[in-house]
Every structure is written in structure tokens, then in C-alpha cells.
Amino acid sequence: MQIILVSRSKKVPKTLDLACRRMRWRIAAMATVAVTGCMALGATVALALASPRDRALSQISELQQKIKAQDIMLGAVRRDAQRDLDALAVKLGQLQAQSARLNALGERLAQMGKLDDGEFDFDQAPPVGGVEDTTGSAYTLPQNLDTSIKQLATQFDGQQAQLSALQSLLMDARIESNLKPTGMPVQGGYISSYFGTRPDPFSGRNARHTGIDIATPLGTPVHAVAEGMVTFAGIRSGYGDVIEIDHGNGYMTRYAHNSKLIAHPGQRVRVGDVIADAGSTGRSTGAHVHFEVWYKGRVVNPLAYVRSHR
Ligand SMILES: [Zn+2]
Numbered sequence: 001m002q003i004i005l006v007s008r009s010k011k012v013p014k015t016l017d018l019a020c021r022r023m024r025w026r027i028a029a030m031a032t033v034a035v036t037g038c039m040a041l042g043a044t045v046a047l048a049l050a051s052p053r054d055r056a057l058s059q060i061s062e063l064q065q066k067i068k069a070q071d072i073m074l075g076a077v078r079r080d081a082q083r084d085l086d087a088l089a090v091k092l093g094q095l096q097a098q099s100a101r102l103n104a105l106g107e108r109l110a111q112m113g114k115l116d117d118g119e120f121d122f123d124q125a126p127p128v129g130g131v132e133d134t135t136g137s138a139y140t141l142p143q144n145l146d147t148s149i150k151q152l153a154t155q156f157d158g159q160q161a162q163l164s165a166l167q168s169l170l171m172d173a174r175i176e177s178n179l180k181p182t183g184m185p186v187q188g189g190y191i192s193s194y195f196g197t198r199p200d201p202f203s204g205r206n207a208r209h210t211g212i213d214i215a216t217p218l219g220t221p222v223h224a225v226a227e228g229m230v231t232f233a234g235i236r237s238g239y240g241d242v243i244e245i246d247h248g249n250g251y252m253t254r255y256a257h258n259s260k261l262i263a264h265p266g267q268r269v270r271v272g273d274v275i276a277d278a279g280s281t282g283r284s285t286g287a288h289v290h291f292e293v294w295y296k297g298r299v300v301n302p303l304a305y306v307r308s309h310r
Contacts (some may be wrong), residue, residue: 040060040108088145095152102159106166178227178271180304181293185225186278189216192288195301201285210299211254211292212306218287220278222255225305233261237292240282243275256290257282271310 017023193213200207228247236242239256243263246252259279262270280287293302 005237006182050289056309062094085145092145092152096148099152099155099159102163106159106163115194119234176249177229177252177310179247179253181225181247181253181302182271182308183225184214184221185255186214186220186289187213187218187223187249188287189220191215191303191306195303202283211256211290212302214289216278216287216289218259218277218279219265220289222258222276222278222289224263224271224273224275226251227270228268230252230265230269230275231265232262233263237279238283240284241276242278242282245269245275250296253289254293254294256292256294257284257288259287277289 005181099221104151126246176264191212192215193208193209195212197206198209199205224245226245226247228245228251230243230248231244231252232244234242235254239254241258241261242254242257243261244254255276255280258276260277260295261275262277263273263275269275278287278289284290291302291306293300295303
């Protein structure tokens, strides 16, 4: 067999005679070299291609390990955060309970002070939050907590303002109440003569009795029935030793027939202060306190005042 190689540059074609033993060897050697070269190239290419994949695989596995570790850490952080949130939720619950107690207290104060209920809205609905949830589900959104805390803060501010207003109103009410004649000027004793027209105990003729008489043992302490200023302490015709207190709101009280005067003019007296000892000075048939209440310059029936309570 003969292979004829034709070249453009060479006019004469080259002839490879396969029948020639030397030529066959040369071709076999060339083929062997070519095959070996191809195999080496293939191996190199295969290695070059396989190496990055392995590296990537190992990197992926490394990342997976890292992610796993981070996941564990995240779990711990989440548990911590949940614990913190639970603690906050508990704290918030306590604050809300306190707020409810404040509301109840405020309402009671408003009732005690006989204040207009409409003025004090202590009966607000409690703030909504997961704390009231009894299903046991914990807070999952910090946003809920934040909202609840803000609501609670606003509520506390409102309560603060309302309680301050209530306090000043109660103080005013208390002062007002302290200035009004209330209760008996002596402990014990009984009313032996009422206000109004009665036969005069000395002349027997009808006469107007301008107060009430409270029969009481000699020396019984006589108390101021309201806060005020002593305007008179001395002897008045018929009244004997008398104390007069101006309460500054149109009221004046008079305590007569005392055996001893304790308060002095210009003295400021509080509710219940001892101002005199009961006696029988002046036009009197026995130890008693003659008690008068004056309102805006006119003598009034003291009965309603002595029977009222502060
Ligand atoms: Zn009298």
C-alpha cells in the first residue's frame, strides 16, 4: 500500500510506501507519540477541571459547618431574647396591674370626695397587649411590647394629671368642709333646749331661743366645730363667758355659759380644738353649752349642723 502526500509548495508529490518496513515503524512511532500526547493532555484537562469542583465542594461543606454553628448560636440568642422578652412582658404585666390599681384608687377617691364622675375618667379600658393572653403564647414581636409600653406611659401620664387635679380638688373640698360648722361642740351630753320660740326659763314669757342648749357636766371641754379665727372671748350680757369663732365663709359660731375660756381673740383654731370648759355663767340654770350658728349675719337653727358629719 502506498500513501501519496500532495503539497502545494512542492511540485512533486511525496510518496509514503507502507509496504516499506522502515516507514511502517516510523508511522507506528509517530502514532504512539500522538496517542500518548493526547492521553497526557486529557489527564491534565481532567485534573484542571476536577480540582475547582473539589475545592468548591470542600468550601460548601465548610460553609455548611459554619452555618450550622451560626444556627446553633442564633438559637441560643433567640432563646435569650425570648427570655428577655418574657421578662419584659412580665414587667409590663405588673405595670398594667399597678395602673389598674391606680384607676381603682382614683375612682374611690373621686367617690369619697363626692366629685363629678364625668370629670375623672378613671374607668378607662386597660391597654391591649399580649400579657392578658392566657393561652400561654409568649411575645414574639418586640413591636407589641413597644406599643404596649408606649400606651402604658401615656396612661400613666394621664393618671398623674388626673390624680393631681383630684388631689387639689379634694384639698379644696377638705378646706371647704373644715370651714363649715359640723357636729356637736361637746362629747356626750344631750340637747336640753332647741332653737326657736320657747317660754323663757326665767320670765316664763315666750321668747326666741337663738341656739340650742346642750346639757353637759361642768368643766366638759368645749370644742370648735369648724376651723376659724376666735373673734371674741369674754363676757356678753346673758351669755356669760362666751367664745365666738369666725369661719371666714359666712359662718360664725358662738359657745356660751362657759366656766373657763381657753381660746383668746385672734387665735386660729382647727376642728376639734378645745376653746373653753363648759359651765353655767350668765343667764343659766345649770351647766350647759348654749351653741349658736350664724350665717351671713343671721342666726340660724344649729340642729342640722350638729347632726351632720364631716
Ligand atoms: Zn341657750
